[in-house]
Amino acid sequence: xxxxxxxxxxxxxxxxxxxxxxxxxxxxxxxxxxxxxxxxxxxxxxxxxxxxxxxxxxxxxxxxxxxxxxxxxxxxxxxxxxxxxxxxxxxxxxxxxxxxxxxxxxxxxxxxxxxxxxxxxxxxxxxxxxxxxxxxxxxxxxxxxxxxxxxxxxxxxxxxxxxxxxxxxxxxxxxxxxxxxxxxxxxxxxxxxxxxxxxxxxxxxxxxxxxxxxx
Amino acid sequence: xxxxxxxxxxxxxxxxxxxxxxxxxxxxxxxxxxxxxxxxxxxxxxxxxxxxxxxxxxxxxxxxxxxxxxxxxxxxxxxxxxxxxxxxxxxxxxxxxxxxxxxxxxxxxxxxxxxxxxxxxxxxxxxxxxxxxxxxxxxxxxxxxxxxxxxxxxxxxxxxxxxxxxxxxxxxxxxxxxxxxxxxxxxxxxxxxxxxxxxxxxxxxxxxxxxxxxxxxxxxxxxxxxxxxxxxxxxxxxxxxxxxxxxxxxxxxxxxxxxxxxxxxxxxxxxxxxxxxxxxxxxxxxxxxxxxxxxxxxxxxxxxxxxxxxxxxxxxxxxxxxxxxxxxxxxxxxxxxxxxxxxxxxxxxxxxxxxxxxxxxxxxxxxxxxxxxxxxxxxxxxxxxxxxxxxxxxxxxxxxxxxxxxxxxxxxx
Numbered sequence: 001x002x003x004x005x006x007x008x009x010x011x012x013x014x015x016x017x018x019x020x021x022x023x024x025x026x027x028x029x030x031x032x033x034x035x036x037x038x039x040x041x042x043x044x045x046x047x048x049x050x051x052x053x054x055x056x057x058x059x060x061x062x063x064x065x066x067x068x069x070x071x072x073x074x075x076x077x078x079x080x081x082x083x084x085x086x087x088x089x090x091x092x093x094x095x096x097x098x099x100x101x102x103x104x105x106x107x108x109x110x111x112x113x114x115x116x117x118x119x120x121x122x123x124x125x126x127x128x129x130x131x132x133x134x135x136x137x138x139x140x141x142x143x144x145x146x147x148x149x150x151x152x153x154x155x156x157x158x159x160x161x162x163x164x165x166x167x168x169x170x171x172x173x174x175x176x177x178x179x180x181x182x183x184x185x186x187x188x189x190x191x192x193x194x195x196x197x198x199x200x201x202x203x204x205x206x207x208x209x210x211x212x213x214x215x
Numbered sequence: 216x217x218x219x220x221x222x223x224x225x226x227x228x229x230x231x232x233x234x235x236x237x238x239x240x241x242x243x244x245x246x247x248x249x250x251x252x253x254x255x256x257x258x259x260x261x262x263x264x265x266x267x268x269x270x271x272x273x274x275x276x277x278x279x280x281x282x283x284x285x286x287x288x289x290x291x292x293x294x295x296x297x298x299x300x301x302x303x304x305x306x307x308x309x310x311x312x313x314x315x316x317x318x319x320x321x322x323x324x325x326x327x328x329x330x331x332x333x334x335x336x337x338x339x340x341x342x343x344x345x346x347x348x349x350x351x352x353x354x355x356x357x358x359x360x361x362x363x364x365x366x367x368x369x370x371x372x373x374x375x376x377x378x379x380x381x382x383x384x385x386x387x388x389x390x391x392x393x394x395x396x397x398x399x400x401x402x403x404x405x406x407x408x409x410x411x412x413x414x415x416x417x418x419x420x421x422x423x424x425x426x427x428x429x430x431x432x433x434x435x436x437x438x439x440x441x442x443x444x445x446x447x448x449x450x451x452x453x454x455x456x457x458x459x460x461x462x463x464x465x466x467x468x469x470x471x472x473x474x475x476x477x478x479x480x481x482x483x484x485x486x487x488x489x490x491x492x493x494x495x496x497x498x499x500x501x502x503x504x505x506x507x508x509x510x511x512x513x514x515x516x517x518x519x520x521x522x523x524x525x526x527x528x529x530x531x532x533x534x535x536x537x538x539x540x541x542x543x544x545x546x547x548x549x550x551x552x553x554x555x556x557x558x559x560x561x562x563x564x565x566x567x568x569x570x571x572x573x574x575x576x577x578x579x580x581x582x583x584x585x586x587x588x589x590x591x592x593x594x595x596x597x598x599x600x601x602x603x604x605x606x607x608x609x610x611x612x613x614x615x616x617x618x619x620x621x622x623x624x625x626x627x628x
Contacts, residue, residue: 014224040283043311047319056223056322063283073283075224087326087333091223 002097004195010071011195015183016093019102020109020116021053021081024141027170028102028179029060029078035177037214039064040073054080057092064211066201074212081116089119094127098135098187100179105140105148105167135186136163139179144169177213184209223321229257229287232313238264241309248302249294255279255306257287265290277303281310368594371574375522375591390463397463401456408449415442462491480517482552482619483507483545489524490543493532500535501558508546511621519595526588527556527615534560534613550621551601557614563607571605 003012017025026046033044042061049055060076077096079089093099101120103113124131138161140154149157151167158165164182168175188197188205197203203211233241242264245253255264270292277299278285289302418438421429433439490503497503531541539559546553563571570576572593577586596603601619 042283045311045315045318047315047322056319059318061283071284077224085326087329088322090329091322091325094222095224 001095002191002194003095008071009069010073011191012073012075013097013187013191014095015074015076015098015100015187016096017076017078017100017102018089018093018116018120019079019081019100020104020112021083023081023102023104023109023113023116024170025078025081025102026054026058028100028139028141028168028176029058029076031170031173031176032076032180033060035173036062036180036212038062038212039214041214053082054078055085056080056088062212066197066203066211068201070201072203072211083115083119086119086123090123090127093120093123093129096127096129096134097191098183099124099137100183101136101138101163103138103140105142105154106145107147107149110149133190135183135190137166137179137182137186138163139166139168139175141168141170141175143167143174144171181209181213184212223318223325225321226282227314227317229263229310231317232281232286232310233263235313235316236309245289245302245305248305249291249298251291251294253289253291253294253302255287255289258285263287275299279303279306279310281307281314286310367574371587371591372594375587393459393463397456397459401453401460404449404453404456408446408453411442411445411449415446418442476516477514478517479512479514482510482513482515482520482554485517485521486524486543486545486554489521489528493525493528496529497532497541499538500532501539501541504540504542506542506544508544510545510547510552513552513619513621515599515619516595520599523592523595523617524554524556526592527617530588530615531556531558531560531613534558534562536561539612547621552619552621554617554619555614556616557612559612562609562611563605563613564609568605568607 002014003010005011017028019025026048029044033041040061040063042063045059047054047056047058057080058078061073062076063071063073065071077092079085079092099120101117103109103117121131124134138158140149142148154167155165164186166175166179166182168179170176185205188208192198192205195201197208245255245265253265254262254270256262270290272292275291275294275296277289279287279289287306289299289306291299291302294302418433421433425433486505486507490497490505528541528543535558541559542555542557544553544555544557546555567578572589573586574590575586593603596617596619599619601617604616604618605613606616607613
């Protein structure tokens with residue numbers, strides 16, 4: 001549930017990049033930081049250990065003002081992927097308005113992907129969110145590497161899943177913005193219901209997305 | 216610094232963000248950078264740092280932004296723009312690093328808290344399961360004790376039953392073996408009596424018509440007396456044989472080991488049969504006085520009850536130091552049959568009395584008693600749904616009373 005601050009005319013939206021360790025969640029944020037040009041863009045805050053592994057989270061704040069004069073802030077977080085940091089993952093995931101699941105396309109990572117996805121499903125219900133209605137986009141990252149699952153293999157495996165599927169390479173930027181836009185498209189209707197973006201703030205979906213992306 | 220409030224991603228105030236920096240040193244540094252005094256004020260206009268009084272006249276003012284929003288203003292009367300923006304950059308870096316620290320610290324607290332809660336939950340579950348286990352264990356001990364008691368009782372009964380069975384088999388065997396000879400002895404005695412009678416008839420004829428020589432010889436041999444005594448002797452032998460036959464019959468009845476089935480009996484009959492079996496043991500030690508009341512039929516295991524009655528009777532006999540009395544009374548009251556066996560023996564010492572039903576407890580010499588008689592007796596009585604009581608006075612005698620419910624359809628076996 002987005003934070004709705006009537007006094008300061010401010011709406012804060014929380015989006016979380018989830019997935020197994022080393023699947024490229026932080027890289028997604030870095031790429032987005034470089035690619036996106038909203039009115040307001042903060043520095044990436046990273047909290048990582050020496051060997052480049054996320055310890056608590058990374059944070060990328062984005063924002064813009066609506067025609068109605070409200071400030072809309074989007075806070076993009078990553079979770080630490082390593083299994084031991086489950087409590088941190090839960091804390092980051094709580095109150096999320098949408099999730100990107102970043103999977104690793106390498107053939108060797110199938111088990112890690114499915115364990116991480118199961119962990120996402122469990123933690124979503126643990127923090128009191130509804131997995132059925134939570135906006136979710138599944139991204140298969142690292143398409144630039146050899147020994148990856150083919151597109152048809154992935155699509156066959158995920159055929160029964162209701163979520164949008166995006167193939168990406170955070171290294172060269174392919175599919176990164178698309179993933180994010182897919183997520184915004186999934187989040188917008190719920191947000192619109194909660195805070196009447198369209199009626200009150202004059203932001204329909206295309207306007208909302210272009211404001212966030214800055215195109 | 217207060218880390219208690221909010222989640223790791225809740226908004227941070229300007230005070231929080233600057234709490235890790237010494238205000239004096241920061242003021243000194245900023246003054247040095249700007250080359251002028253300055254004021255750092257919040258968006259609401261309150262002073263955070265620098266000169267207390269607002270500046271007069273023209274003031275350069277630059278916003279400080281944090282988390283996409285303006286969070287404060289830095290004011291200086293005459294600072295150059297590039298110096299002012301340098302001060303802003305420095306302050307924003309400090310705010311960013313403060314935010315980074317705060318978020319990490321709060322996240323750490325959240326994680327520790329949730330780990331701790333998870334541990335506590337686990338601990339609670341463990342405690343619950345430990346409690347369950349303890350109850351189970353306690354219960355288990357009780358159950359085991361119960362089982363041990365049951366097994367003990369069964370073992371005692373088995374031992375006694377085995378003993379009885381072997382004694383019974385022996386008795387039955389002996390009785391069976393004696394039965395035949397006593398049978399033909401008895402029938403031969405009857406035949407002999409009729410022979411003697413024939414001889415007596417002949418003797419009369421001989422005395423009236425016989426020769427003097429024959430008569431003299433008859434008298435010399437004192438055959439008149441012989442004939443008379445012969446009849447009496449045979450009479451005595453017949454009653455002796457009858458007695459043996461009765462004892463044999465009682466023995467057979469008593470040692471009815473194959474009869475482990477319930478029967479409906481009159482307990483008085485059992486008592487009489489037991490008294491017959493014990494008669495030889497009682498001889499010269501005690502006189503029996505029977506006061507047998509009218510009893511209703513009792514459904515029971517007669518073999519086992521006979522054993523109990525015999526045990527009590529023999530105990531009474533053995534309690535006699537000088538010849539005395541054993542009084543056996545039966546009565547029925549309140550749907551309970553009572554059997555009282557009272558002796559005038561030496562009595563049981565008060566310190567021994569509580570232990571007499573303990574298995575293998577005996578005051579007799581080694582080899583004289585197993586210490587099981589009373590234990591098994593009580594087991595049998597309890598198994599029949601009844602109970603046994605004892606009273607004793609040292610030097611005056613002991614009284615055992617057995618109570619048996621008449622309608623004991625549901626007692627455990």
